[in-house]
Amino acid sequence: MAHHQFYTLSNGLRIIYQPTVSTVSYCGFTVNAGTRDEFSGEFGMAHFVEHLIFKGTAHRRSWHILNRMENVGGELNAYTAKEETTVYAVFLEEHLSRAVELLCDLVLHSQFPAQEIEREVEVILDEINSYKDNPAELIYDEFENLLFSGHALGHNILGEPEELLRFTSQDGRRFLRQQYIPSNMVFFFMGHTPFKRVISLLEKYIGGEPEGKGINHRVAPGGYTPFAERRILDTFQAHALVGNRAYSMFDERRVPLFLLNNMLGGPGMNSRLNIALREKTGCVYTVESSVTSYTDTGVFAIYFGTDPKKVDRCLSLMHKEFKRLRDTALSISQLAAVKKQFIGQMGVGTENRESMALGLGKTFLHYNKYDTLEESFRRVEAVTASDLLEVANEILDEKSISTLVFV
Structure with a gap:
């Protein structure tokens, strides 16, 4: 059609x-x-x-x-x-x-x-x-x-x-x-x-309604100071969130960040953090990462739940994965595999028609356009190993990462 x-x-x-x-x-x-x-x-x-x-x-x-x-x-x-x-x-x-x-x-x-x-x-x-x-x-x-x-x-x-x-x-x-x-x-x-x-x-x-003008007083957030906090909630399981400020929805670096996010803690059971924190060590039941983009900034975050005694071990394993991504560029075959998985997930996601419809509205609201799936695939294919390395060194920089733990 x-x-x-x-x-x-x-x-x-x-x-x-x-x-x-x-x-x-x-x-x-x-x-x-x-x-x-x-x-x-x-x-x-x-x-x-x-x-x-x-x-x-x-x-x-x-x-x-x-x-x-x-x-x-x-x-x-x-x-x-x-x-x-x-x-x-x-x-x-x-x-x-x-x-x-x-x-x-x-x-x-x-x-x-x-x-x-x-x-x-x-x-x-x-x-x-x-x-x-x-x-x-x-x-x-x-x-x-x-x-x-x-x-x-x-x-x-x-x-x-x-x-x-x-x-x-x-x-x-x-x-x-x-x-x-x-x-x-x-x-x-x-x-x-x-x-x-x-x-x-x-x-x-609605055609007879006057155009009007929405009241927009948005200002970009100011400076960011990384933090590390632990709060006592007296829960059976500890909950942790590790992350950083990220890119706005208009920043071209979002695409390599999406790839990095998917490789690190995306929905695939072969994500690096799922392998390191669950499959190899049994430290967590769930670990997942996400990217949220706003009009002038964004959030990259990784969540995991674990036994309170295992929080520090999980954080240590996580930071080892960060270092690997900052220090070593993906090989040609690794990059191709990462792209293939992400593109496949994007395609499968189109089966959720309600989510697709809601995406139409949000995307057109902010971009005044809507790319076809093929156009989105091409942007993913254009990402290079050096693009991923650059983004990893910025978003996963140890000096700018923040941590919040509920125990």
């Missing part, structure tokens, strides 16, 4: 379209607003808004919103990140009009009814408490809070309880008016419906 198509409404709403042969469709809005777009005193507002837009609009009560897609077997969902919020639906092709109209109603006309706020804030508070009971997840937030100390990127997406309890209907509507506007959003669609039909529906339900 044809590749992606693009269109921009007169009010600035950008649309990205991916045709498929499936009768199951995915569509939604990706908003250029997340946790780092909150002002002081309103931490958690982006996530609060994401929750409350399902609780009532100028045209619907929460019950009607809940049933609008569910009654035809579809799904309605949303999530908040540090730099984006996404609201989307999954449904059979014949229900596209229903989905588009509902999504437009949510992002344009949500009212944040006062009687719903107290109940939903309790739900969010339970979510926060549940999160605190899961150190394997909590450690990621705590690590970023230290990595970006004092900066908006370090704030927990869920917010702070004392601030959440102060949020009002007026606060929610203000944030919506400031950020959920056509020029600050992308509409993504993946399905079988012709592109002209998708455009026509968006013209009908």
Whole structure:
């Protein structure tokens, strides 16, 4: 089938379209607003808004919103990140009009009814408490809070309880008016419906809205001081996160970093850290690394859980792998194998159609384009052994690595 198509409404709403042969469709809005777009005193507002837009609009009560897609077997969902919020639906092709109209109603006309706020804030508070009971997840937030100390990127997406309890209907509507506007959003669609039909529906339900301008007060994080902290949580298993600041989503060095990350602690059971920390020594059950890129910085992080008595041994083994990657360039055959594995994983990943659809929105929001899989493969193939060596010596530099351990 044809590749992606693009269109921009007169009010600035950008649309990205991916045709498929499936009768199951995915569509939604990706908003250029997340946790780092909150002002002081309103931490958690982006996530609060994401929750409350399902609780009532100028045209619907929460019950009607809940049933609008569910009654035809579809799904309605949303999530908040540090730099984006996404609201989307999954449904059979014949229900596209229903989905588009509902999504437009949510992002344009949500009212944040006062009687719903107290109940939903309790739900969010339970979510926060549940999160605190899961150190394997909590450690990621705590690590970023230290990595970006004092900066908006370090704030927990869920917010702070004392601030959440102060949020009002007026606060929610203000944030919506400031950020959920056509020029600050992308509409993504993946399905079988012709592109002209998708455009026509968006013209009908959101085309008359003014362009506006989102409030963007983002500033790049300041200087970074590496840290090494151990916190006593009195848990049965120790949890550790080791990492560094990394590259922004616009930095070309991201591609060799992705390869390095995949080789070091990616999903393959043959990753270097899985071999060193699990297969050879039995020190851990899980070890994994990840790369998160923001518009002006990024995070490289490695997580593992182990017996508290084995933390230092795990860290020592990990740093040995770092040194190998800093000191020795990959051979031609090793580099080819690393690329082949990563490209294969990228291809297999396209089978997750929901993840692909969500990626459409985020990618088009920030890059105003979307590369084909073949173009992505070519960028991977262009990486050299010296590229990997350079990135390893920067990101895995012992002097700039930080460590956080929960014991």
